[in-house]
Amino acid sequence: MKKIILSVSLLVMLFSCQSEDDTNANTDASSKVAHRGCASHDVLEEQLRQNPELALNMNEIEEFTNNAIAQGRLVNGKIEIPVVVNVLYKTAAENISLAQIQSQINILNQDFNATNPDYNSVPALFSGVKANVGITFVLDAVNRKSTTKKSWGTNNAMKKTAQGGIAPTSPTTKLNLWICTIGGGILGYAQFPGGASATDGVVCDSRYVGNTGTATAPFNKGRTATHEVGHWMNLRHIWGDATCGSDLVSDTPTHNTANYGIPAYPHYSTCTGTPVEMTMNYMDYTDDAGMYMFSQGQKSRMAAIFVSGGPRFSFGQP
Known part of the structure; x- marks a missing residue:
């Protein structure tokens, strides 16, 4: 079983792996992205550099999360998340349609409630830990703004x-989703719980939203937002952003590193015990068609942020 208690120093080390510079806002973003790129970890590293107290705050969240899981003090009933979508566009294609936006909301509801059509594709090895997270999403508002920016960076x-840009709307009670051209091969990124409310939310490139309109293969099934909302709900990449690292969840196998494309099953790790990797987990880097499950441990970790005293408790209030 993975050890999921972090000291402050270990937390800092976890987020201090070698990182790339922030994406240049003038990067040519016109080319098709071949592999999934998520900048959530890099953005977090930069926030930790700018604000060392964030490490303490996040360590307290880790302690709270672990205690909530251990004590069974998790959310009862249904959590419904209102989503405010902020579209920033330079071209008509970037100003994606309401239908494309709604398709993304529908996919989030499927993926977080185990009604996605590929849910039953989970291998028998992992069938005992696959999870219905039980969180729903509703489109609250769409804000649109024309811009001269070619790309926005991270x-x-x-x-x-x-x-x-567009400032977030009520970020302590609504999930803000920015849709824009990010650039630098980045499909999206999210802010983990504990960060400033003024920057809280999820960012997705307009070409990788939903499953219609401008949605571009192999990231045209809406799983970029599912992955990023997972981060927003305190999930780490399944390989722990380090070789054979920890994602702080006990029921996900230890991965060597990120997986790309759609790996043939079973795909074995070379980490201790050579476990079969859960490549179909939403928190890996596989193509949209290759990811279709959360685990029970991930569900518990997400639920913990919404209980009384949790960093997103305000989302669970009427």
Whole structure:
């Protein structure tokens, strides 16, 4: 079983692996992305560099999460998340349709409630831990803004009015989803619980939203948002952003590193015990068609943030 208690120093080490510079906002974003790129970990590293107290805050969240899981103090009933979508566009294609946006909301509801058509494709080895998270999403509002920016990068400019973006709407009670061209091969990124409310939410590139309109293969089944919302709900990448690292969940196998494409099953890890990797987990880097499950441990970790005292408790209130 994975050890899931973190000290402050270990937390800092976890988020201090070698990282790339923030994506240049002027990067040519016109080419098709071949492999999934999520900047959530890199953005977190930058936030930790700018604000060392964030490590303490996140360590407290880890302690709270572990205690909530251990004590069975998890959410009862249904959590419904209102979603505010902020579309920033330079071209007509980037100004995606309401139908494409709604298709993404529908996919989130399927993926977080185990009604996705590929849910039953989970191998027998993992059938005992596959989870219905039981969280729903409803489209609350769509804000649109024309821009001259070719791409936005990962420095949260799209969330700041002064930098041409759209400020978040009620971020302590609504999930803000920014849709724009990010650039640099990044499909999306999210802010983990514990960060500033002024930048809280999820960002997705307009070409990888939903399953219609401009949605571009192999990321045209809406799983970029599912992956990023997982981060927003405190899930780590399944390989722990380090070789044979920990995602802080006990029922996911230890992965060597990220997986790409759609790996043939079974795909064995070379980490201790050579477990079969859960490549179909939403928190890996596989293509959209290759990911279709959360685990029970991930469900518990997500549920813990919504209980009284949790970092997203306000989302669970009437």
